[in-house]
Amino acid sequence: MTTNAENGFSPEEKLRLIKRNLQEVLGEAELKKILQEKDLKVYWGTATTGRPHIAYFVPMAKIADLLRADCEEVLGEAELKKILLEGKDLKVTILFADLHAYLDNMKAPWELLQHRATYYECLIKAMLESIGVPLEKLKFVKGTDFQLSREYTLDVYKLTSLVTEHDAKKAGAEVVKQVEHPLLSGMIYPLLQALDEQHLSVDAQFGGVDQRKIFTFAEKYLPQLGYKKRIHLMNPMVPGLTGDKMSSSDDSSKIDLLDSEAQVKKKVKGAFCEEGNISNNGVLAFVKYVILPLSQNHEFVVQRSDDHGGDAVFTDFDALEKAFEDKLVHPGDLKPAVAKCLNILLEPVRRKFDTPEMKKLVSQAYPPPSKKKGPKGGAAGGESELSPSMLDLRVGRINDVKVHAEASALYVQEVNLGEEKPRTVVSGLAQVVPLDDLKGRLGVFLCNLKPRTIQGTPSQAMLLCAAQEEPAKFEPLGPPEGSAPGDRVYIDDYAVGEPEAELKPKKKIWEKLQVDLVANGDSIVEWSGHQMKTKLGPVTCRSLKNVSIK
Numbered sequence: 001m002t003t004n005a006e007n008g009f010s011p012e013e014k015l016r017l018i019k020r021n022l023q024e025v026l027g028e029a030e031l032k033k034i035l036q037e038k039d040l041k042v043y044w045g046t047a048t049t050g051r052p053h054i055a056y057f058v059p060m061a062k063i064a065d066l067l068r069a070d071c072e073e074v075l076g077e078a079e080l081k082k083i084l085l086e087g088k089d090l091k092v093t094i095l096f097a098d099l100h101a102y103l104d105n106m107k108a109p110w111e112l113l114q115h116r117a118t119y120y121e122c123l124i125k126a127m128l129e130s131i132g133v134p135l136e137k138l139k140f141v142k143g144t145d146f147q148l149s150r151e152y153t154l155d156v157y158k159l160t161s162l163v164t165e166h167d168a169k170k171a172g173a174e175v176v177k178q179v180e181h182p183l184l185s186g187m188i189y190p191l192l193q194a195l196d197e198q199h200l201s202v203d204a205q206f207g208g209v210d211q212r213k214i215f216t217f218a219e220k221y222l223p224q225l226g227y228k229k230r231i232h233l234m235n236p237m238v239p240g241l242t243g244d245k246m247s248s249s250d251d252s253s254k255i256d257l258l259d260s261e262a263q264v265k266k267k268v269k270g271a272f273c274e275e276g277n278i279s280n281n282g283v284l285a286f287v288k289y290v291i292l293p294l295s296q297n298h299e300f301v302v303q304r305s306d307d308h309g310g311d312a313v314f315t316d317f318d319a320l321e322k323a324f325e326d327k328l329v330h331p332g333d334l335k336p337a338v339a340k341c342l343n344i345l346l347e348p349v350r351r352k353f354d355t356p357e358m359k360k361l362v363s364q365a366y367p368p369p370s371k372k373k374g375p376k377g378g379a380a381g382g383e384s385e386l387s388p389s390m391l392d393l394r395v396g397r398i399n400d401v402k403v404h405a406e407a408s409a410l411y412v413q414e415v416n417l418g419e420e421k422p423r424t425v426v427s428g429l430a431q432v433v434p435l436d437d438l439k440g441r442l443g444v445f446l447c448n449l450k451p452r453t454i455q456g457t458p459s460q461a462m463l464l465c466a467a468q469e470e471p472a473k474f475e476p477l478g479p480p481e482g483s484a485p486g487d488r489v490y491i492d493d494y495a496v497g498e499p500e501a502e503l504k505p506k507k508k509i510w511e512k513l514q515v516d517l518v519a520n521g522d523s524i525v526e527w528s529g530h531q532m533k534t535k536l537g538p539v540t541c542r543s544l545k546n547v548s549i550k
């Protein structure tokens with residue numbers, strides 16, 4: 001086996017490439033051993049659920065590293081053809097986990113599954129091409145292509161007799177959507193992901209650190225079936241352009257891979273990126289995890305006019321980060337530079353999808369809400385008419401609280417909701433929440449209920465509380481620190497469009513949505529497993545866990 005000059009990496013160099021920018025490696029000793037002997041066989045899986053967005057460039061950049069470390073033996077064309085025909089010996093596999101998309105609370109409904117898998121495949125291939133990864137060096141597999149075989153199925157049953165309910169739940173806790181009435185499918189999900197390692201014949205699985213519990217689960221259980229424990233490579237969770245985990249979909253920040261050049265510019269411009277502040281900075285993170293690793297000449301250029309110091313060229317991230325922290329690089333210069341690189345990456349993807357067939361595929365995989373009526377507002381991505389985006393939820397400051405003159409169970413509050421005038425809000429909390437707990441504090445208010453008159457006093461919004469039944473306990477929801485009156489509160493993945501002007505009482509929209517609102521086991525508020533948040537982070541309650549929201 002020959003290696004060419006460019007790619008003849010030593011095992012140490014391969015290790016460095018494989019590990020760069022990773023947060024954690026489980027099984028490093030084994031990894032080193034394998035690299036001494038052969039190439040690493042590794043896979044990355046993605047569940048074909050919602051529309052992938054630009055954060056997917058982060059694992060893509062890693063896949064490029066893995067391929068480069070794959071030693072790229074010089075193959076004769078005949079040899080290459082043979083390998084391609086047999087579909088084996090390719091070292092890096094991408095799995096489109098369609099079955100997983102279904103098992104995870106039907107994030108992808110059954111009838112859309114095939115379209116979603118095709119959409120992911122086209123999109124991810126376009127991304128890889130855009131970053132210069134030769135597709136013929138990768139193997140692409142769809143979950144249902146091998147997970148329904150007799151052998152695989154038997155392994156699933158065997159695992160169900162080994163794995164405790166506790167371990168299955170724990171493994172999926174950060175990946176599978178957490179809902180009030182968890183389904184069996186969510187427990188099987190980690191079992192299948194573990195078995196994929198065996199049935200894809202890999203040495204290692206790569207994923208974000210959010211997969212860690214599934215990875216350690218696989219390490220524990222595969223040996224119990226007599227299979228080898230695999231190596232696990234983990235990317236950090238990269239902050240999104242609004243400053244939190246990038247799986248979010250605050251519509252103003254999430255950049256779809258098919259967004260126009262102008263949209264990309266605008267969204268990057270609106271990104272959270274304060275001068276001198278390097279923490280949670282999604283713009284800097286994008287340079288670190290995507291732009292620099294992918295740059296041909298290992299350069300990132302911040303173009304500036306001469307009176308702003310002229311162009312600044314960075315070849316390593318630490319130098320850029322330091323310059324930003326020392327305020328030598330201004331967000332006003334950094335953002336356009338990142339938007340420009342991003343648009344270069346996205347241009348080929350947009351072009352590929354700019355055909356009638358591709359447009360059809362997009363609308364089949366993600367049918368617009370009007371075309372498809374869901375049974376109820378449970379499915380992801382606006383597939384049904386009822387959506388939490390209809391709620392006008394906002395942060396409000398309770399300027400003043402009094403007990404209602406005629407009803408001792410009621411408080412009358414004056415609330416600043418970032419509008420010209422404060423609103424009056426009547427709530428039945430007088431006997432359950434001390435007055436001083438409310439005065440001056442920030443809360444989350446539903447602002448588009450039809451105003452009602454309660455005991456002669458008009459109420460113009462509703463304060464949301466976590467509510468425990470036995471013993472009865474109420475805690476007003478708390479927006480993240482640093483919030484201000486008027487800040488928009490939304491449900492993650494549902495921050496699309498404008499809320500309804502007024503919720504028609506007959507339609508019972510709030511009542512129907514409220515059923516799925518809970519404070520979860522970490523006191524974080526969720527609707528059907530999607531966090532309630534503001535641009536600054538999740539909404540929480542002080543201490544109640546696993547209770548409903550009223």
Ligand SMILES: N[C@@H](Cc1ccc(O)cc1)C(=O)O
Nearest residue numbers: 045046047097100175193196
């Ligand atoms: N759990 C992965 C998807 C996945 C599914 C199956 C696998 O074998 C690997 C990965 C995710 O969160 O997207």
